[in-house]
Amino acid sequence: MTEPIRFTKMHGAGNDYIYVNAMAFPIRNPEKLAIRLSAPHTGIGSDGLVLIGSSKIADFSMRIFNADGSEAMMCGNASRCIGKYVYDKRLTDKKNVTLETRSGIKELQLTTRKLSGSREEVTEVTVDMGCPVVGEAALEIEAGGYFYTGTVVSMGNPHLVIFVEDIANINLPAIGPLLECHPLFPNRTNVEFVQILNMDEVRMKVWERGSGITQACGTGACATAVAGVIRRKTGRKTKVVMDGGPLTIRWDESSGHVYMTGGAVKVFEGELEI
Numbered sequence: 001m002t003e004p005i006r007f008t009k010m011h012g013a014g015n016d017y018i019y020v021n022a023m024a025f026p027i028r029n030p031e032k033l034a035i036r037l038s039a040p041h042t043g044i045g046s047d048g049l050v051l052i053g054s055s056k057i058a059d060f061s062m063r064i065f066n067a068d069g070s071e072a073m074m075c076g077n078a079s080r081c082i083g084k085y086v087y088d089k090r091l092t093d094k095k096n097v098t099l100e101t102r103s104g105i106k107e108l109q110l111t112t113r114k115l116s117g118s119r120e121e122v123t124e125v126t127v128d129m130g131c132p133v134v135g136e137a138a139l140e141i142e143a144g145g146y147f148y149t150g151t152v153v154s155m156g157n158p159h160l161v162i163f164v165e166d167i168a169n170i171n172l173p174a175i176g177p178l179l180e181c182h183p184l185f186p187n188r189t190n191v192e193f194v195q196i197l198n199m200d201e202v203r204m205k206v207w208e209r210g211s212g213i214t215q216a217c218g219t220g221a222c223a224t225a226v227a228g229v230i231r232r233k234t235g236r237k238t239k240v241v242m243d244g245g246p247l248t249i250r251w252d253e254s255s256g257h258v259y260m261t262g263g264a265v266k267v268f269e270g271e272l273e274i
């Protein structure tokens with residue numbers, strides 16, 4: 001007999017994952033389930049699977065699996081969605097929630113709006129993403145016969161941020177996988193192409209490690225904002241506009257922490273047998 005588990009499909013700026021409360025529905029083989037559920041035609045269709053768990057050192061924990069089943073260290077968009085999930089489902093009444101991730105504890109600050117009666121729901125979340133780890137500021141890299149200059153930034157997971165004059169000229173389906181799996185990145189990397197619109201706003205497209213093209217990437221938006229400051233292209237607060245919408249990123253000068261603010265949306269819920 002298979003046991004039904006409840007899931008919730010959510011997105012942050014269009015970056016969509018299937019969320020399972022692993023405290024109620026423990027998942028034995030999340031890597032395999034992520035591949036199965038993420039498949040667009042034969043599964044639910046998503047960028048991956050997110051498990052919400054208990055924690056000894058924080059209010060909750062997060063595990064994030066890409067569409068290819070690989071486990072990531074951190075996910076910016078999923079951390080905001082978890083803030084909405086745990087508050088809207090009344091797993092907590094706190095508006096400052098701590099989340100254990102494989103790259104440390106993140107603090108979520110929830111913004112809510114009133115519904116009927118005494119009920120409220122989360123509309124926006126700010127996440128303290130911690131300090132970035134900056135690698136090479138201007139790495140020369142060749143892929144597919146083209147030469148790029150990229151900035152290497154880790155936000156818990158690895159990013160290569162490439163500034164370009166015109167983002168419309170980038171053939172992301174062709175170049176994305178070559179850069180993701182470039183020999184310079186033995187653990188693979190996420191890749192962001194970025195066009196500067198002005199000192200406070202950029203347009204970004206992402207190729208995610210393990211999931212391919214997604215509508216948005218939270219850690220990618222943070223890495224982009226950090227790279228913009230390092231390369232002297234943007235200020236400390238940047239609106240990063242992606243295919244699925246914008247995120248506001250602020251790199252605080254005194255603490256060195258990066259703060260990400262954006263929405264979180266529930267799409268639908270369901271039950272599945274595994």
Ligand SMILES: N[C@@H](CCC[C@H](N)C(=O)O)C(=O)O
Binds near residue numbers: 077078
């Ligand atoms: N979409 C995420 C990042 C997910 C993990 C990434 N693909 C990796 O493998 O590092 C985000 O919003 O940060």
